[in-house]
Amino acid sequence: MSDEKGSAIVVIGGGISGLTTAIEAAEAGQRSVIVERNPYLGGRVAQLNRYFPKLCPPYCGLEVNFKRIKQNPKISVYTSAEIESVQGSEGNFKVKIKINPRYVNTKCTACGDCVKVCPIERSNSFNFGIDKTKAIYLPHELSYPMRFVIDASPGVCPGKSCSKCVSVCKYNAIDLDMKAETVEINASSVVYATGWSPYDAAKMDNLGFGKVKNVVTNMMMERMAAPNGPTKGKILRPSDNKQVKTVAFVQCAGSRDENHLAHCSSVCCMASLKQATYVRESDPDTKAFIYYIDLRAPGRYEDFLKKIQADASVVMIKGKVAKIEEDAETLDPIVTVEDIAGGKKITQKVDMVVLATGMEPSLKTANVSTNVKLDENGFVDADAQAAGIYASGVAKRPNDVTTSLQDATSAALKGIQSAVRR
Structure with a gap:
């Protein structure tokens, strides 16, 4: 064409x-x-x-x-x-x-009847795998175009051998023959x-992503904090859905590292400072720890940095995180970091760790x-x-x-x- x-x-x-x-x-x-x-x-x-x-x-x-x-x-x-x-x-x-092919045509009204009968689930990539959708799904609630789509990846939608969504759609909006x-x-x-x-956090073995259950990435944190996210805006740790009280933010997770991303990803510092406000707003008793190499808040963002620094419940420690391990009993992450200002190695047990993975x-x-x-x-x-x-x-x-x-x-x-x- x-x-x-x-x-x-x-x-x-x-x-x-x-x-x-x-x-x-x-x-x-x-x-x-x-x-x-x-x-x-x-x-x-x-x-x-x-x-x-x-x-x-x-x-x-x-x-x-x-x-x-x-x-x-x-x-x-x-x-x-x-x-x-x-x-x-x-x-x-x-x-x-x-x-x-998305297998759903322009007749779709996003009514959702197809979802109710779909028997297959898939990992929700929009929420970075934190939750699941059906094989036929709306990408998100303000999706443009406002139309459902079928995941025809191998092992997901079985196509015509199922066809339950086709049978229930009164608008003839589902076309499994779409090419x-x-x-x-x-x-x-x-x-x-x-x-x-987002850089693949699993490539950094020492930071525990994929092995320590309560280590997430900064983009996963965004979805957790979002009202339309998998936890409806509640910051809950993955292992047991417990409301977090202490969160560690690990800066430069992959960035400024010749073994991963040699460049500075520019926005990670501001993203973690912003996410520290999510934690603090969720509960006045929460505490955030930010482990950083350098804090970069250029121009007008410096005022925001100063605002966060003034919060006694946000602790900023200059030092590179060496490893993240898991407490076998509580599943709490244990962060080992070099405290440059204090001149010593410290360990900190927290409810959850957020990796500031780079772009x-x-x-x-x-x-x-x-x-x-x-x-x-x-x-x-x-x-x-x-x-x-x-x-x-x-x-x-x-x-x-x-x-x-x-x-x-x-x-x-x-x-x-x-x-x-x-």
């Missing part, structure tokens, strides 16, 4: 950077196409409980952006889609997109807004046939690209949401300039 609507800006990635790039370009009159591999838009921001600088829930901003997309005929969206190839030059790119299709887009420019993935660029491990050039850390090297190839947000470097939005506006302007030069 070939796109015949004329040249567009193709934005690869439907997270906050990709959405902003496409929307800003379209509202300036340039046709934009969003290509997102997930069955929903919103990216990592949709998984947060709150984000800087206002510490507001992400749905308030995402809902506005989804409305802007719906109202703008110059924006096309492909979810559950992946780039097969990008060929050509500025003003004359040919972008091939594979659209994978993948390929679309070719004529593009004046291509913007990579491919974002990031790994999604393109680093993606199987995408493109002509984009990456730097030594796997981020898009903005200065090395051919004309008409741009990047936005964390695809270029670790950034917070505010900086990513600013960068996305810049990418939209560059994309428009490529269209004008066409």
Whole structure:
């Protein structure tokens, strides 16, 4: 299938950077196409409980952006889609997109009757495996598009041998015969807004993830604290669902480490400071310990750091965590850390540990046939690209949401300039 609507800006990635790039370009009159591999838009921001600088829930901003997309005929969206190839030059790119079947068509009203009869469960990737969904599921409660999707991965949905969801759907919205299709887009420019993935915490053997039951990652913590998360906003430790009273935050879990991620992930310090407020707000008797190498709170965020430092129930210790073990009886994590200021090794038993795992660029491990050039850390090297190839947000470097939005506006302007030069 070939796109015949004329040249567009193709934005690869439907997270906050990709959405902003496409929307800003379209509202300036340039046709934009969003290509997102997930069955929903919103990216990592949709998984947060709150984000800087206002510490507001992400749905308030995402809902506005989804409305802007719906109202703008110059924006096309492909979810559950992946780039097969990008060929050509500025003003004359040919972008091939594979659209994978979601097995639920546009007739879906998200009524949920299908979920009630589905017998199969799957790990909920949106909540980082903390809970489960059925094989047919809505990615999250503000999912865009607001449509269910079937996980047809091996060993999940058995397809027509079950078909209970098909039988119960009164809108004929479920199509188990749906096939993948390929679309070719004529593009004046291509913007990579491919974002990031949390670094695999299991690769750091000494930090106990996957072995010590009550060690979680910072993104898992975001889902725990979120009202629409697996624990409905209650911070409960995984082993026994007990309300936590003491939490240790381990900074630079994989970042600034030549054996893992050589770069600083930029936002981890602020994320842990923010999450310390989640802990403190959950119960006035809670206590948080933050173990860090350096605390980085640039510019206006320094005031937030000072606010957290003023809380006597948040203890900040400069030192690198050597290991995390488990108390066999209580399942409490035991943190061993070098206290640099005190000049000694200390151990601390807590209810739960949160690892501030770093940002790994999604393109680093993606199987995408493109002509984009990456730097030594796997981020898009903005200065090395051919004309008409741009990047936005964390695809270029670790950034917070505010900086990513600013960068996305810049990418939209560059994309428009490529269209004008066409």
